[in-house]
Amino acid sequence: MLKAIVQREILEYLKSSKFLIGLCLTVVLVVISTFINIGDYQQRQQDFLDAKEGLKKQRISVKIVREPQILSTLVQGRDRELGSLIDISYLYLPIQTSGYIGEYASQHHRYVCGFASVDFAFVVRVVLSLMVIFLAYNSISEERTQGTLKLALANPLPRGQLLFGKLLGGLFVVLGSLTIATLIAVFVMVLHPAISLDRELSLRILAMWGVSALYLGTFFTLSLMVSTIFNRPSVALLVLLQIWIVVIVIYPNLSVILSQHLMGLPGSEELEDRQRALFESYEQEYDKAWEAFSKMVDLGQRDQEIGRKWFEVCSQRTELFHRIDSEYSQQLTRQRHLAENMGLLSPSVLYNSVMQRLAGTDIREFDDFMEGVERLWHKYLELWALLYKDREAYQKSKHPEFAYTTQSAADCIVQTLPQWILLFLLSAAFFVVAHAVFMRKNVG
Amino acid sequence: MNAIIKREILEHLQSLQFIILIILSILLFSMNGWVSVKKHREQMRRYSDGVTGVAQNQSTVETSLYMRPNPLVLLADGGSKYQPPGYSLGPKGKLTSLPAGPKNFKMPFVPELDWAFIIKVVFSLYVLLLAFRGISGEKEIGTLRLVLSNTLRRNQLLIAKYISIILTTGIPLILGGLVSLCIVSILLPQALSLSVVPRIGLMVILAFFYLSIFAFLGLFVSSLVGRSSVVLLILLSVWILFVVVVPNVSGILSDKLSSVPSEFQTARQVGPILKEQIWARIDKVKERVNRGELTTEEAIKRETDRAYEEGQEEIRNHYVVYENAMKRRANAARNLSRLSPTALFQFASESLADSGPRREERFERDAKAYSSIYDNYILEKVGRLVGTSYWSFGSGITVNGKYINISSPHPQEYEGDKSDFPRFAESSPNLAVNVQEAFLDLAGLSLWNLILAVLAFWAIWRCDVR
Numbered sequence: 001m002l003k004a005i006v007q008r009e010i011l012e013y014l015k016s017s018k019f020l021i022g023l024c025l026t027v028v029l030v031v032i033s034t035f036i037n038i039g040d041y042q043q044r045q046q047d048f049l050d051a052k053e054g055l056k057k058q059r060i061s062v063k064i065v066r067e068p069q070i071l072s073t074l075v076q077g078r079d080r081e082l083g084s085l086i087d088i089s090y091l092y093l094p095i096q097t098s099g100y101i102g103e104y105a106s107q108h109h110r111y112v113c114g115f116a117s118v119d120f121a122f123v124v125r126v127v128l129s130l131m132v133i134f135l136a137y138n139s140i141s142e143e144r145t146q147g148t149l150k151l152a153l154a155n156p157l158p159r160g161q162l163l164f165g166k167l168l169g170g171l172f173v174v175l176g177s178l179t180i181a182t183l184i185a186v187f188v189m190v191l192h193p194a195i196s197l198d199r200e201l202s203l204r205i206l207a208m209w210g211v212s213a214l215y216l217g218t219f220f221t222l223s224l225m226v227s228t229i230f231n232r233p234s235v236a237l238l239v240l241l242q243i244w245i246v247v248i249v250i251y252p253n254l255s256v257i258l259s260q261h262l263m264g265l266p267g268s269e270e271l272e273d274r275q276r277a278l279f280e281s282y283e284q285e286y287d288k289a290w291e292a293f294s295k296m297v298d299l300g301q302r303d304q305e306i307g308r309k310w311f312e313v314c315s316q317r318t319e320l321f322h323r324i325d326s327e328y329s330q331q332l333t334r335q336r337h338l339a340e341n342m343g344l345l346s347p348s349v350l351y352n353s354v355m356q357r358l359a360g361t362d363i364r365e366f367d368d369f370m371e372g373v374e375r376l377w378h379k380y381l382e383l384w385a386l387l388y389k390d391r392e393a394y395q396k397s398k399h400p401e402f403a404y405t406t407q408s409a410a411d412c413i414v415q416t417l418p419q420w421i422l423l424f425l426l427s428a429a430f431f432v433v434a435h436a437v438f439m440r441k442n443v444g
Numbered sequence: 445m446n447a448i449i450k451r452e453i454l455e456h457l458q459s460l461q462f463i464i465l466i467i468l469s470i471l472l473f474s475m476n477g478w479v480s481v482k483k484h485r486e487q488m489r490r491y492s493d494g495v496t497g498v499a500q501n502q503s504t505v506e507t508s509l510y511m512r513p514n515p516l517v518l519l520a521d522g523g524s525k526y527q528p529p530g531y532s533l534g535p536k537g538k539l540t541s542l543p544a545g546p547k548n549f550k551m552p553f554v555p556e557l558d559w560a561f562i563i564k565v566v567f568s569l570y571v572l573l574l575a576f577r578g579i580s581g582e583k584e585i586g587t588l589r590l591v592l593s594n595t596l597r598r599n600q601l602l603i604a605k606y607i608s609i610i611l612t613t614g615i616p617l618i619l620g621g622l623v624s625l626c627i628v629s630i631l632l633p634q635a636l637s638l639s640v641v642p643r644i645g646l647m648v649i650l651a652f653f654y655l656s657i658f659a660f661l662g663l664f665v666s667s668l669v670g671r672s673s674v675v676l677l678i679l680l681s682v683w684i685l686f687v688v689v690v691p692n693v694s695g696i697l698s699d700k701l702s703s704v705p706s707e708f709q710t711a712r713q714v715g716p717i718l719k720e721q722i723w724a725r726i727d728k729v730k731e732r733v734n735r736g737e738l739t740t741e742e743a744i745k746r747e748t749d750r751a752y753e754e755g756q757e758e759i760r761n762h763y764v765v766y767e768n769a770m771k772r773r774a775n776a777a778r779n780l781s782r783l784s785p786t787a788l789f790q791f792a793s794e795s796l797a798d799s800g801p802r803r804e805e806r807f808e809r810d811a812k813a814y815s816s817i818y819d820n821y822i823l824e825k826v827g828r829l830v831g832t833s834y835w836s837f838g839s840g841i842t843v844n845g846k847y848i849n850i851s852s853p854h855p856q857e858y859e860g861d862k863s864d865f866p867r868f869a870e871s872s873p874n875l876a877v878n879v880q881e882a883f884l885d886l887a888g889l890s891l892w893n894l895i896l897a898v899l900a901f902w903a904i905w906r907c908d909v910r
Contacts, residue, residue, distance in 0.1 A: 017671075017674050017677075018673060018674065018677050021674070021677050021678065021681065022677070025681050025684075029689070032693075033693075036693065036696055036697065036700070037696070039700060040696050040699065040700075043699075043706065047706060047708035050708065050712070051708060051711075054712070054715075078552070081553065082549070084708075085711075096549060099707045099711075100706075100707045100708040100710075100711040100712075101707050101710055101711040101714070101763075101766060102711070102834065117692065117696070118688070118689055118692050118693050122688075126684060126688065127684060130680055130684075134673070134676075134677055138673075233673075234577075234672070235460065237673070237676070238459075238460050238461060238573065239460065241569075241573065242460075242461075242464045245566065245569060246468075249565055249566070250468070250472070250566070252554070253554040253555065253557065254475065254557075256551055256552060256554040257475070257479060257554065257556075257557055259551075260548065260551065261478075261479060261482055264546075265546035265547075265548065266546065267490075267545060267546050268543055268545075268546070297838070297849060298849045299847060299849075300840040300842070300847030300848075300849060301847075329550075332548045332549070332550045332551075333550060335548050335550075335551065336548065336550045336551055336552075339551060339552075352552075363550045366550075
């Protein structure tokens with residue numbers, strides 16, 4: 001019996017014009033967005049390779065370039081808007097990357113900030129979730145209005161089984177559409193010479209499919225629940241659309257805006273004051289070293305001892321200043337966590353965070369990169385110190401290589417497990433409510 | 445027709461969409477008021493500190509020009525958090541953006557909760573939700589046939605439906621707007637003066653003009669397609685394209701379509717420019733020293749200063765070219781997104797609120813005009829203009845066994861009386877100028893209205909009412 005219900009549901013969905021329109025829009029958007037994003041990735045990757053090539057001979061001021069993520073073609077996340085270059089030396093260690101043209105001149109962030117991305121994750125989050133609502137809003141209410149629900153339940157068919165059959169049939173169609181969209185995106189990627197997918201990336205894409213399925217499942221069970229609660233299909237649809245706009249458009253934005261205003265950040269003047277206070281006890285020593293060093297430069301002399309002292313006091317200053325900057329960076333992270341926690345009730349926020357984590361385009365990836373930068377700075381500090389201790393050893397020494405820990409697909413899944421569980425619990429809760437309401441529903 | 449308008453309005457007022465729209469409108473506009481007050485207070489504090497700082501430390505080396513905070517960003521923010529609060533100005537017109545206030549770069553990008561956002565996203569969707577059953581819903585339940593069997597003409601029915609949708613949407617819009625303005629006037633009375641009232645009034649008219657497009661669109665599709673659920677699906681697809689896809693995709697598309705060099709390509713040229721424009725000139729001076737043409741420290745410094753000055757000019761020009769290229773790209777993106785009425789509404793709102801890139805361009809023009817006054821002042825006081833770039837350079841030459849340090853010259857601070865230091869005044873355009881700036885966008889919105897109105901009338905005339 002369950003099989004018959006599932007088959008009937010699938011057939012009904014497949015024949016409907018709403019399914020066709022939704023699927024067509026999804027396919028068109030996935031193809032266009034993936035194609036555009038691949039072109040963008042290719043350009044950024046080429047810039048990265050060229051920049052890396054040009055940076056090989058650096059020794060005192062070290063430039064590090066950030067590689068674009070391949071999966072930004074599916075989930076742009078923060079990959080594009082965060083800068084690509086960071087410049088470090090014993091005089092400075094920033095906490096943020098900039099565009100290729102440098103911290104002061106770069107207008108990178110300003111000009112791209114107004115435009116959000118349209119990618120695979122966006123299509124699933126917005127378009128497919130809408131399609132799911134359209135497919136499921138009348139699954140119970142319309143059958144009741146037309147009287148077929150009464151007829152179906154006149155057979156020896158438990159109500160729970162009917163509801164379960166509707167869920168399975170609907171999920172089959174929804175997941176089928178998702179699979180088509182995913183395969184098309186992967187197909188566009190595989191055909192492009194700029195992209196090569198290895199096992200790790202394939203696993204990440206598979207996990208993306210999994211979390212997308214869970215996200216769409218949440219919307220399907222939500223629609224099923226609303227359809228069982230309201231008797232009129234039109235009312236159910238309107239209620240669902242209101243929920244959709246709140247969950248997708250309003251709530252995620254509000255959580256960010258609220259967190260920004262609830263948790264204040266110190267201004268640049270305050271940070272400078274803190275840095276000054278921390279360095280106060282070394283100020284005299286610094287001034288003395290600077291005086292000696294500038295005198296040495298003016299006279300065109302080279303004094304190993306003065307140079308060493310200047311280097312030591314500067315690197316100490318940079319380290320102390322960086323401590324304040326790091327605290328500030330942690331404050332930024334805390335503010336972001338607050339926004340994320342406030343948005344936890346929205347499946348859209350949960351979905352976004354998992355997708356960005358899997359694609360490596362979230363801020364966590366950036367934080368890992370910055371940790372790598374800090375480690376490299378410490379290694380270079382030893383090398384620069386050698387310049388004033390043993391010049392010969394310095395010249396013979398090898399460049400420290402930049403590396404940072406990139407998480408494997410499995411690690412990403414483990415880290416995002418709470419979000420997966422929350423999405424699953426939301427789906428389960430919606431289905432349980434739908435079941436409870438349907439068991440008591442007057443089908444007449 | 446009046447009876448139909450009244451009936452339609454009554455139906456809309458009793459609908460679930462309307463109740464939720466009222467709640468959402470009050471919630472969002474209240475948030476808008478609260479956030480705007482907090483933001484404006486902070487911006488005013490920074491502005492006053494900055495302006496006081498400039499007045500106390502008048503300098504011939506570098507001065508700062510601050511942009512006056514605009515309270516009307518509550519209508520259309522125009523990306524104010526990404527705009528610099530002003531510029532630092534050096535001799536020879538070197539403008540550098542001042543760092544913006546505390547901003548969390550780790551936060552996801554979300555649009556500002558201004559009036560423009562609430563209207564272009566939330567209200568446009570609700571207009572569609574009110575309009576989608578306008579004709580098809582009546583056809584489904586059979587009342588369309590009955591209504592048209594009276595002496596009422598089809599176009600009258602369409603006009604009645606259109607007016608009722610606009611009037612129904614107007615209630616939460618005006619209510620929400622008043623809530624926002626009340627919050628701002630109570631918490632920050634000095635922010636809003638009587639002079640902003642015409643701008644707010646025009647903003648409301650603009651909002652109706654924009655929402656009218658969606659009302660016509662809804663009625664057009666509703667007349668064309670028989671089933672309400674399909675109508676809604678088509679309308680939502682169009683809404684996604686207008687509100688989300690077109691305005692956002694144009695950002696990346698402009699990168700692909702514009703021929704301006706990327707930031708990386710621009711950065712790549714800096715090295716060769718430094719080599720050719722700075723070090724090649726310094727090498728020439730060194731050659732002249734070696735040939736014995738320059739023998740005194742004074743003569744050498746004069747020549748190297750000139751070399752550095754000319755080189756610095758080339759570097760400044762290179763950055764200006766890059767800056768202009770980025771602006772052209774941003775303009776290309778904005779022009780591409782003008783295909784969508786949502787983008788047209790956004791840009792027209794920014795013009796009315798005097799925010800966004802146009803305000804920044806105007807400020808930059810003012811800053812450039814001031815820079816020549818500033819240069820004249822420096823010339824008068826110091827007697828010499830020394831331009832700088834983001835770089836400073838240093839090298840050394842040994843002449844007759846004496847080491848001479850040659851570094852790029854720095855602007856000199858005038859130590860005398862600076863009571864006649866020129867004051868910077870930012871121009872403030874009148875409303876007519878802003879309306880003129882919004883002309884193209886208003887024309888675009890009119891065109892959309894016209895096309896969709898014609899289509900809606902055509903569709904209802906051809907509509908089979910059975």
